[in-house]
Amino acid sequence: MEKHCTMVYFSLRESKQNKKGESPIEVSISINGERIYFSSGKSINTNEWNKTKQIVKGKTDEAQLINSYLIQIRNKIYEKEMELLKNGFIITAPLLRDAYLGKVESLNEKTLLKVFEEHNQDQQKMVGKGVSKATYWISEYTVRLIQEFIGKKYKREDLFLRELNLNFIQSFHTFLRTDKGMAQNSSTKHLKLLKKILNLAIVNSHININPFATYKVEREPVEIDFLDEEELRKIINFDTPIPRFERAKDMFLFGCFTGLSYIDIKTLTAEHFEKDGTGRIWIKKRRVKTGVLSRIPLLPIAKLILDKYKGGERLLPIQDPADINKYLKDIAILCNIKKRITFHTSRHTFASTVTLANNISLEVVSKMLGHTNTRMTTHYAKLIDRCIGEQMDKLMDTFTEEGND
Numbered sequence: 100m101e102k103h104c105t106m107v108y109f110s111l112r113e114s115k116q117n118k119k120g121e122s123p124i125e126v127s128i129s130i131n132g133e134r135i136y137f138s139s140g141k142s143i144n145t146n147e148w149n150k151t152k153q154i155v156k157g158k159t160d161e162a163q164l165i166n167s168y169l170i171q172i173r174n175k176i177y178e179k180e181m182e183l184l185k186n187g188f189i190i191t192a193p194l195l196r197d198a199y200l201g202k203v204e205s206l207n208e209k210t211l212l213k214v215f216e217e218h219n220q221d222q223q224k225m226v227g228k229g230v231s232k233a234t235y236w237i238s239e240y241t242v243r244l245i246q247e248f249i250g251k252k253y254k255r256e257d258l259f260l261r262e263l264n265l266n267f268i269q270s271f272h273t274f275l276r277t278d279k280g281m282a283q284n285s286s287t288k289h290l291k292l293l294k295k296i297l298n299l300a301i302v303n304s305h306i307n308i309n310p311f312a313t314y315k316v317e318r319e320p321v322e323i324d325f326l327d328e329e330e331l332r333k334i335i336n337f338d339t340p341i342p343r344f345e346r347a348k349d350m351f352l353f354g355c356f357t358g359l360s361y362i363d364i365k366t367l368t369a370e371h372f373e374k375d376g377t378g379r380i381w382i383k384k385r386r387v388k389t390g391v392l393s394r395i396p397l398l399p400i401a402k403l404i405l406d407k408y409k410g411g412e413r414l415l416p417i418q419d420p421a422d423i424n425k426y427l428k429d430i431a432i433l434c435n436i437k438k439r440i441t442f443h444t445s446r447h448t449f450a451s452t453v454t455l456a457n458n459i460s461l462e463v464v465s466k467m468l469g470h471t472n473t474r475m476t477t478h479y480a481k482l483i484d485r486c487i488g489e490q491m492d493k494l495m496d497t498f499t500e501e502g503n504d
Contacts, residue, residue, distance in 0.1 A: 103190050105130050105180055107173045109153040112138075113145060120144050124165075126172060128192045135192040137200070139172060141165050175199060209305040210257040212249075215242050215296050232387040233362050240420075241289045248274045260306045263297070268314050280425040282441065283319045290316045324438050325447035328456070331355060333434040335400070343418070347426035349404045350417045354445025356401040356453060358468050361423075361442050362387045367414050372397070386469040393469035 106129040111122040121142040128135055143165065147156050154169065155162040179198040183190055197203050219238045226235050248271050249255055258267070271293070275286035294311045301309055326334065334352060339345050354364060363386055371384040380397040397405075408415055417423065424441045431440045438444075446468070454464045 103131050105177070105190070105195065107176050109139065109169055110150070111143075111145060111148050116145070117142065122148075124148075124169070126176075128176065128195050130190060130192045130195065133192045135196050137196055139169065141168060172199075208259050208261065209300065210259050211263065211296075212242065212246060212257045214260065214300055214305065215245065218296055218299065227390075231389065232366070236362055236387070237288065238292060241292050244275065244279065244289060245271070245293070251278075260297075260300055263306075263310045265310050265314060268293075268310050279421040280428070281421055282424075282439075285420075285424075285441075287316050287318050324440075324444060325451045326355070326436070326438070326440070326444065328452055330434075330436050330438070331448060331452055333436060334430065337430060337434050339430075339433075343422075344426055344430060346416060347418060347423050348430060349407065350415060350423060351427055351430075351440075351442060351445050353401050353404045353415060354442060355448045356398045357382060357395050358446055358449035358454075359384070359393070359395070360386070360388065360446055361417070361420055363393075364415055365417050369414065389469060391469040393467060395467045 108127045108129065110125050110127065112125045113122045116122045122145055124139040124141045124143065125136050126139050143155055147162070149156050155165045176195060176199050180190060180195055183194065183198055183203070188194060194203065215238075219235070219242060222230055222235050222238055226232055246256075249258055251274070252270060268290070272286060272290060275281045275289060276283070279286075281289075294309070294316065297306070297309045297311060300306050334348060334355075337348055339348070350364065353359070354361075357364075359367065359382070363384060366387055367382075367384065371382055373381050373383050375381060380402070382395040382397055383392065385392050405414070418426070420442065427440045427442065427444075431438065450464055450468060454467070
């Protein structure tokens with residue numbers, strides 16, 4: 100690439116002095132000897148201009164205001180120069196002037212990550228006013244996933260909206276499923292958010308067609324699963340020399356014995372713990388997803404895990420969702436557990452095996468989980484009944500087979 104030297108100057112165009120004796124301040128851009136002029140939009144008296152320093156003399160409010168404005172012009176010109184270079188342009192003085200004046204069409208184009216970040220900034224302002232922290236967090240995580248995908252596939256930092264097509268959507272979906280190890284429903288969550296962003300881009304006239312127009316994003320029907328007591332003990336007794344597996348196991352067990360969701364564990368701080376008059380420690384935390392207060396007694400296993408990681412940068416060093424789910428899948432295989440385990444399985448296990456199966460009332464479990472009503476918790480009770488029924492059927496089959504011998 101050809102080297103170039105860019106200089107920005109300010110001077111008075113005294114030949115265009117008006118009736119008040121004011122001359123316009125002119126901007127000049129010089130690149131490798133080529134120079135071009137344009138007006139700054141400001142005018143001052145000739146005797147107020149410091150030709151050497153290229154600034155307005157004095158410390159009056161007006162002088163400081165104009166000088167600050169000139170600094171902004173210079174900075175913006177250099178910013179536009181960097182944008183042009185990033186987009187592969189060969190820099191010339193007329194081109195840089197046009198870029199500053201907003202006349203280079205390709206620099207006015209919106210990019211995917213820029214539009215996404217604008218959406219997230221607006222969403223952040225609405226947290227607690229109709230938008231949950233969890234919703235905002237998912238939006239931020241989706242941006243990080245898209246950044247990683249663009250860097251890996253296209254070797255770029257961002258893509259223009261006009262560059263997006265069906266292949267981009269398909270490839271991103273594959274990236275989520277294979278590279279990040281996501282289940283269909285987890286990847287669907289990020290794809291639907293991307294679809295929403297592109298629909299907003301259409302509404303705002305940034306693009307005309309949504310690449311999702313011919314791409315169906317569908318969730319798979321999923322049965323809520325949980326670990327029974329035997330399976331939970333297998334995880335507890337699982338010993339591994341691999342640090343990432345050990346950390347994933349500990350975080351999963353903390354979820355199993357507190358019922359906290361991933362985002363609630365990630366945002367857990369020392370302030371959420373409280374000791375009552377009997378010496379019992381409680382976790383008192385509003386759920387990020389709903390804002391409903393959860394009150395959970397700190398069980399011994401959960402306390403041991405907290406003590407194990409005491410003194411670290413965070414209260415608990417929980418991994419990214421995609422990573423922890425990938426490690427849990429491997430742990431399940433190593434423990435000979437035939438179920439598909441994700442981190443959210445820990446919350447289901449707390450609701451069913453740890454609490455309801457041990458005769459903790461539906462109302463109490465509902466409050467610990469931070470459910471808005473017991474109807475949501477009843478679902479777990481039904482799962483336990485079904486599980487008991489299936490085990491009894493196996494028992495009956497065993498006795499029937501013995502009777503036929």
